[in-house]
Amino acid sequence: METGSSCRGGGSVAGSTLSRQPTRVGIYNRCSTEEEAQKNALAVQAEESREIAQRKGWIIAAQYIESESGTSVKNRTEYQRLLDDMEKDVFDIVMIKSIDRLMRSAKDWYLFLSKLTENNRRLYIYLEDKFYTPDDSLISGIKAILAEEFSRDLSKKIKNSHHRRQELHRQSKGAGLNITRPMFGWDKVEKDVYVINEAEAEAYRAAFMLAGEGKGFYVIANEMYDNGVRSKSGKRISAIQWRKMIYSPRAHGTMVIHQREYDFDSKKMKTLPPEEWIYIEDALPPIVSKEYQEEVLKEISARRIDCRFGEYTRDMSRVGMYDLSGKLYCAICGSVYYRTSFSSGLRRLPEWKCSTALAKGRTASNKEGCDNINLIEETINEVVERACKEQYESLFGTQQNIIDETLAAVKKAFRDDQSEKELVRLKKELEKLDRKKKILFEKLMNETIQDLEFKEYNEELGRQIAQLSEKIGALEEKSSTYADYEIRLTAIREFLQTGGAVDRAKTKDLVTRIDRIVVYPDGKIEILFNRVKLLGLLKIYDGSIIEEQLNEQFFRITAKYVHTNIYRERRDVVNEKILDIFRKDPHVYAKDLPERLGVSYSYVNTSIKELKREGRIRHKQNGFTHDGTWEVIEE
Structure with missing residues (x-):
């Protein structure tokens, strides 16, 4: 690595970029609240990095501060802003405290380095007082892998802690709920202690009443919004959120935990099977009784059965979201057509299908189906x-x-x-x-x-x-x-x-x-x-x-x-693009075409075979080498 004092030397492209006066620096600060015991750790890190930049005489062009896990770049808005500003030439140097402050994923580390190189920027690690250079790639890569392993171990410890808590709940010994988000209808007064928020609970009960009267969740969401009901953060509560709240056992005081689990390797949350869920009764003061909630859900379920897709008979001749809604009818079975969509390869296309065919299939598999x-x-x-x-x-x-x-x-x-x-x-x-x-x-x-x-x-x-x-x-x-x-x-x-x-x-x-x-x-x-x-x-x-x-x-x-064959249209478009490329660059390799066209290797291979078969192209090989020339045969 280069030392921090050599930031303006060198004859490389990056060096010439940094030779401009004054040198601009973008500072990135991060820490995870799960990992840092000190509450002011992030503030200290941010101030410390600013002081170092000022001592070196650098202009602080931007500072990116966030408190997110470094195991993934997902949800890291400040890190994404750093990458965007890198392309916009906002700074010449990226300053971090250490590699694990930037990220703890080896894959993301190498992607960051690639971005850094593409934009001719340099990385300064102030804890080591050194600039990152390509010669350090092996060492820094090992550090990133070690940081990732550290995060993996930390994730296992947190997961084990959750499992111990869940096991205690299974044994009815109680171990705390560990609820991290505010819940509409309740206020947290101390750890694992909640009381009913009467104003929110009144709205919650009103939503149950509307659902029991036959109102849909979109209607409930609109009525509640018009009545001034807002979420804990002061925002509109969507129809989906009202649906979850009305269906949730939490309404009658039962908490359900261990429904999802974070998989460190895939960096995704995975849903666990219902038999592994843990139900904690009387965890919260109930807003409605269990019997009343079950009665409302039974009413909702009955309406869903009455209006199920295959037996949908409502007159749609004068209603609908689209111009053709309720106007298209099948001459075979008399059913209305419904709007669906499918991927044509180039884009997603809306399509209308007979509702009988959608619900029951074609007659080849179901005599009650429809073949229109x-x-x-x-x-x-x-x-x-x-x-x-x-x-x-x-x-x-x-x-x-x-x-x-x-x-x-x-x-x-x-x-x-x-x-x-x-x-x-x-x-x-x-x-x-x-x-x-x-x-x-x-x-x-x-x-x-x-x-x-x-x-x-x-x-x-x-x-x-x-x-x-x-x-x-x-x-x-x-x-x-x-x-x-x-x-x-x-x-x-x-x-x-x-x-x-x-x-x-x-x-x-x-x-x-x-x-x-x-x-x-x-x-x-x-x-x-x-x-x-x-x-x-x-x-x-x-x-x-x-x-x-x-x-x-x-x-x-x-x-x-x-009927228009969408797939044939797509093939013709790709074929014409291939011909255009061959005209402009006859020495191009076929293996480079998929990336330029945005299609797969097999798709390009099929198109080339088709064009050869139609006599529209031919390839002249240069001796026994892999090189050659593409020739477009004009009609």
Whole structure:
């Protein structure tokens, strides 16, 4: 390793980077609360590193402080920010106390070194007063492995401690609950002692009552939020959280432990089988009785059975999240189509399937199944829109009045635009948050607050700053894109006249007038309109329409759905990319293509075989070597 005094010497790229004056340093400080006995250890480490940087005459460009485990980079927001700033050229040197302060995973250590090298930065370990150099890779790698083993042993000790506590609970001897998070409905008054928070408990009981009355969890979440009910941290309680709370035995005072366990090797939490769970009765004062909770859960279960997927009969003709919800019907079995999705390889595509086929499968495996075709959402939308446009072409010409009315509304919106005032207000708010963050850091340095408090407040401030910055960026982009009022209006007019936006809006309006779309196995699509709704829309655009002269066929459209092979489309796209690469770089190795194309080796191999078979490429080998030239045979 180089000593700390040689930080500006050397003729390497990194050395030339550091030759700039003054040298900028990014300081990373970390400790784990499970490992450090001293509550102020992190504050001491942070102050110590700043003093060393100042003694060396370095400019502290950034400091990253966090209290997280070093066994993984997951949840380490400050470490991720360090990596981001490394790429943004925020500093020249990364300063750490020791390798185990940066991380305790050998794999993550080598990934960090790779990042360091890519960005021509240097690593200074102030406990050893040395710079890391490539010659130290073996020694530092061993240190990282030792640190990882230390963490592994520590994890085993913690796990053994948990197991001992759990075993005592199995023997009904009691050993403490070791609850680390606040629980809605209770307040912790001392270790393992909880009392009911009456205000939260009242909301908890109200949620049970709503669930018993047949309300869904989304409805419960919305009603509770409207009534001012918030979580311990002051945030909205989601539908998923309410569901967990109503289902949890904790509601009647029973705690369940040993449900999950951390696997150090995989760095993941694994769910244990229910037979290994430990139930601790009367661990908490109950908010509702066990009998009442079981009664409510029984009601919920009964509703779920009544509305199970295969027997879902609710009329969906006028409801749904999507334009086609409740409109597509199977011509074979009469069931409604449901929206699903599948991966095409390039992207995830929405698809509509007969609900009978989804619930019971195809007839080959179940006589009660259905064999009707599936519909790619993008394709069926195009078919419906094209058919509507052809049938009711009188709608698609009288656009000028609509454009003029739209521009009049836009002009009014521009006059009422408060974005500039909002931008000034947001920037002032951002300055206030930045000052708060500096004050918070000073309090940490003065030991006014502990590291855990600092972490909590700092994360919240960081979240607020990120949200404000995003809003400011959006407003600034909006202002810079359309700085001039007239230019903005001209751009909108051109878009409306040439972009087809008006036609698309009309077509979308037409789709809302559809009663049902009947899907046949041969791809035939029969579109049936609601007579009253369609006439109401058509008369807006074409006053010459006389209702008495229209027959039933006017309200019915027949179209053809042609299935598109998504996988064939993907193959064609990849094949064209391969041809383009061969044209530009005929000496490229086939083994380098997967990374450039973002596909597997086998996929590339199949594409090359296909292109050779079609006579579109050939490879001329250079003697007996592995080198050669790709030739694209143009038609």
